[in-house]
Amino acid sequence: MDVLSRLERLPLGRPHYRLLFLLGLGWALDAMDVGLISFTLPALSREFGLSPVQAGLLGSAGLLGMLLGASLGGRLADRSGRKAVVGYSLFLAGFGSLLTALAPGLGWVYLFRFLTGLGLGAELPVAASLMGEFSPRAHRGRMVVLLEAFWAVGWLLAALVGYLLVPGLGWRAAFLVGALPALYAAYLRLSLPESPRWLLAQGRLKEAEDVVAAWEKAFPHPLPPASPVPSPRAYPYAALFRPPLLRRTLFLSLAWFALNAGYYGAFIWLPSLLVAQGYTLVRSLEYVLLITLAQVPGYLAAAFLVERLGRRPVLVAFLAFSALAACLLSRASSPGEVLLFGSLLSFFNLGAWGAIYAYTPELFPTALRGSGAGLVAAVGRVGGIAAPYATGALLPALGPGGVLALHGGLLLLAGLFAFGVGVETRGRPLEER
Secondary structure, three states: OOHHHHHHHOOOOHHHHHHHHHHHHHHHHHHHHHHHHHHHHHHHHHHHOOOHHHHHHHHHHHHHHHHHHHHHHHHHHHHHOHHHHHHHHHHHHHHHHHHHHOOOOHHHHHHHHHHHHHHHHHHHHHHHHHHHHHOOHHHHHHHHHHHHHHHHHHHHHHHHHHHHOHHHHOHHHHHHHHHHHHHHHHHHHHHOOOOHHHHHHOOOHHHHHHHHHHHHOOOOOOOOOOOOOOOOOOOOHHHHHOOOHHHHHHHHHHHHHHHHHHHHHHHOOHHHHHHHOOOOHHHHHHHHHHHHHOHHHHHHHHHHHHHHOOHHHHHHHHHHHHHHHHHHHHOOOOHHHHHHHHHHHHHHHHHHHHHHHHHHHHOOOHHHHHHHHHHHHHHHHHHHHHHHHHHHHHHHHHHHHHHHHHHHHHHHHHHHHHHHHOOOOOOOOOOOO
16 A cells, blocks of 8 residues: 555544644744734834834834745755754744844844744745645645644734733843743754655655654554555646646735735734824733634634635635724724724634635645745735835824725735635645646
8 A cells, every 4th residue: 555545544643633733832932923023013112212114124024034934945845854944944933033032232133033034934834734744634624724723822922921021021021932932842843754745755765654654553453444645746846837836826926915914014013003093002912912812713713614615715705804804993993893803803814824824735736835835925925024014104194094904905805816716625635736
């Protein structure tokens, strides 16, 4: 029986959940590192006297690193393997956060946020690919969305750190707290297995056999019968820009771009936008902490629906509802409306992130999965880089409500691009591409 057929017949069990935990731990710490800039931005702006445009550039510095990290990390994962990228990239992110806490001046903060983003960008699309390549076909989408759900845990941790530490101890304490667990999680990641699909694509049959045999020992026998699975084919990088992959590359890139712009433009600035609306810093951080709690059920809903309804319809619907919630939030006139519409935005937007992370790796063949996912994520980071800067530049003219409505439009645009991909991947083998 071939290696991939043996891997596909394994029921969901302890090895899958262990992999989910190890990848998810790093994912949560990545989210905390990204989120910390949102919850420290008001304090950083006050200490360094930043204008809105300078504050937006600070939010964009880490996203610029994520752009380069995603493109380089994806290519490296297809050349050198998934395991090394998800381990060392998390170490780089944690080290960058540690240096940020020790930064002697504003210029160094920009540089170290870029370094942190380099590690974060390299890790995220590769970790999602690795989770999908190990998961059973019937549970693959759900497992990747559950992995992305750890983002909510990390963003919640960032909100807690910001709420509990920043007002009293300052922004440096927040980045120090973000760094130390990430360095420990990078050490844990050294025990991750390499993807058998990637090993087979590299012609390393014996190593792929060893990985699958080790997983088989964790399950009771007899195992379920297996169905034939196509072997991975070799593809040149240029295939991403030729039919049939060209349409997927194009529309996914545009969807990632608009989603990143809508998300980072809104959420990185949300505490500052609430301050601009007249709320105190402590009250703004408290509201954002409560709004962040809605991310968890959003992910869980998406994890349930992607296996029932499919990846594409869930992604499009969640993006449309995200756009509506952002527009309602832009018109909120009371604390109750801020919490309600902010929570709806958090619920649907982060559910959409879970769906797009499940959808994207399934649209590319094994030989180009890291490269394809990394490429579209890198294009998305361009939107993420531009949005915080543009938000700061447009804030004086449009006001907090205007910029939130603008980001709602971007989220709606992301849904239209996701609809344009035109392919559903639920229940299909990863090699059928």
